[in-house]
Amino acid sequence: MTLRDKLIWAAVAVVGAIAFGVVALSRGEPINAAWLVIAAVCIYFIAYRFYALFIARWAFGVDPRRATPAYRHNDGLDYVPTDRYVLFGHHFAAIAGAGPLVGPVLAAQMGYLPGTLWILIGVVFAGAVQDMTVLFLSTRRDGKSLADMVRSEMGPVAGAIAGVGVLLICVIVLAVLALVVVKALVGSPWGAFTVFCTLPIALLMGVYARLIRPGRIGEMSAIGAVLLLIALIYGRTVSENPALAGFFDLSGPTLAVILIGYGFVASVLPVWLLLAPRDYLSTFLKIGTIILLAIGVIIVRPDLQMPALTKFVDGSGPVWAGGLFPFLFITIACGSVSGWHALIASGTTPKMIENENQIAFIGYGGMLMESFVAIMAMVGASVLHPGVYFAMNSSVGVIGATADQAAQVISSWGFTVTPDMLTQMAQSVGEKTILSRTGGAPTLAVGMASILSSFLGGGAMMGVWYHFIILFEALFILTTVDAGTRALRFMIQDFVGAAIPAFRATESWINNLIGSALACTLWGYLLYAGVVDPYGGIWTMWPLFGATNQMLAAIALTLCTVILFKMKRERFAFVTIVPSVWLLVCTVTAGLQKVFHADPAIGFLSHAAKFSAAAASGTLVAPAKTLDQMSRIVFNDYLDAGLAGLSVAIVLVVVVYAIVDIAKALGSPKITAVEVGGATAAAAE
């Protein structure tokens, strides 16, 4: 490092430290979002330069002369050596989704500080390390998937258990993300109209790129984008016309059924017709909007109205149940650390890496970008008046159904807000009400609409921006739902196929229909249960989602640790041991609390006990209105407890296997990791 480099890095460190100090220490008066952004960016640069490169060089021992799978299997299709900037874009587009936008918004109930700290510390020491390590390991194994790596390095039993874990997280992710869409579109004709319009638009694009101008991605996407904007603007007209609005003014259960049906149809139809064009549209919209949001936050530099800490750090918050530890650390999953990324980092990216020395840039760097998206989401939620934030994110059961009741309840928490503010906000974004729009997406949409409209279009554009952000989130969540349903279908076929081999044939139409129906039933049931859940669904289900997602991250990091030991690099294994242990502590504590906690607000079993005891004596407990609802609540409690308990069991079994493997690796004098390629393999061939 030259003196000039040293001075530059010292300057970055000083600026970052000052910004971080302002974020962490200011109390009372609102701080500017710019401090948050500067602190984050400085931390990212320093972490990349001094931690990611250290891990790549010393912990992994990356070998720039070793041929990557892209060269050894080059076929011009799946395995292609790809420029690192192009591949970075591909990788980021694959990992970026709704997770980092929703988690931070929900975490803001404790104030902006706890969530921000976890996003920054989590990404540097856990999330980005996981993504990069899995990418490295998969690159050294011809792009093997996570489950395959667990199988080959830790044995078939651990592999099968990890496979069940992946299936479980897939079901829960689909249900919870679909729930976010439902919550955003309930009783919103403008939003529902625009999102439904994406279907005919996608069909048109699909036909265009298949039959009219085959393969012209740019043209079809441009046509789709223009039609989408027209639908967005025309949506206001629809919402203001009572005759038309009636068709799109839908209840939660209706929307849930429509979504489940959509997932089934998209999974069964040929991909070029519906799934692919929607995917293209949502990918480009996603990247474009993320860039737009970043520009908006940097230009407008709004003040954060949310306090640094609220009184809800004690766990009494209305948005989700549970205290700061362990629930904050599972509420923000994506953005800090996300197990889902381990599946992506062992997918297509390792097959295209040009050189091992680019792994830090793509794996660690890509995750830092995702973390930045999470910071923007935190800014979006914190620029709102806290009263508006809590009105949007608390369920009807907590704040009541009218603006008067809501304002009274929220003011009693110490966040003074008037009914006028709530109704005015709803009017300015073109909705009937903003109360209890849980799920994070609408909150972010209001926050971002207020930022974007202050430099593009002014107050008159507020409604358009709000529905644009809703559309953007709904579009790419739906893309996850349809692609995820297909992936789930395959996993189910694989599992059931172990018993009935004929079911494995993925080409068969009957298998396709049965598999898709099973997949939709699994996540659809959870979604429906969440929608009719009187607590609003998000309150119960988001912690379950976070816990399983972090559980997968814990499994991935445990695998990474085992392999580092098998590579005889145990001296550096702390880079994955530290985040593994932290995630294990968080997920196991959270999982056990979700099952056994004595407070019915947190523990599923005590909640079930409370309701079944009441049902036995024939009394109704709010929010249930019939005995039938009471028994449904009890059943869902047992189901959720089972899912949470299963997650904990899976992660603990994997850890036991890992400890045995590590002991074996320490006892062996040789390297026992099973790698493909490299000098030894080349010599053996």
Next chain:
Amino acid sequence: MTETLTSRARFVCEAVAKTARLMVGVPDYQTYVEHRRTVHPDLPVMTYEAFFRDRQQARYAVSKGRFRGCC
């Protein structure tokens, strides 16, 4: 000076277009054609249309290790 600027701008535009295509699972067609010509000169080369269909099908093929965007 202007020439290097325009060529540089063209290079950036091409890189952006390549990135955008790869984001939706379609790798660079020219690279594929060159690969087939140099490594497998005896084998047929798909037209762009066939290449696009093949890649589209592969991206959504129900198979292992293909997950995208949750988080």
